[in-house]
Amino acid sequence: MPNIALELGKQSASFGVTSAYGEQQDVDGVRLIPVAITWSGFGGGSDEAGNGGGGGGGWTVPLGAYIRKGDDLRFEPNLVSLVAVAIPFVFFAGRALSRVIRALKK
Incomplete structure (x- = not known):
């Protein structure tokens, strides 16, 4: 049986910039190099009877x-x-700042 962790690691290499944008492109002498943030995780296991399972995901x-x-x-x-x-960053930063100001006024 192949090592599942190694197989998942090899497959996760295709996640990220390549899945969001594709490879870098050269168009009319201009090179476009895509940039992205990625996250992925995998898990698996088995019980005493040998029944196993796993899964994974990412963004x-x-x-x-x-x-x-x-x-x-x-x-x-x-x-x-x-x-x-x-938008969410400004919302939560504003709420935190208002609480700090309110606490300093007391």
Whole structure:
């Protein structure tokens, strides 16, 4: 029986930037290098009778891409992901700040 952990590790290498964006591309002398944050996890086990099982999952957040044109390199963010992350961050940061201010007034 092959080592399941090694097989899952090999398969998880295809997660991430490749699954969110694909490989880097060269278009009209401009190189696009995708950037993403990924997370994955797997688990498995068996009982005394030899019945086993496992599973896994993960997620990928496409952040944007580096654009290289000649010697110029700049980062272009993915605005949809930026807004999706910024809205909850601003909400909870505002709530925390209001509680800190309220505690300092006492």
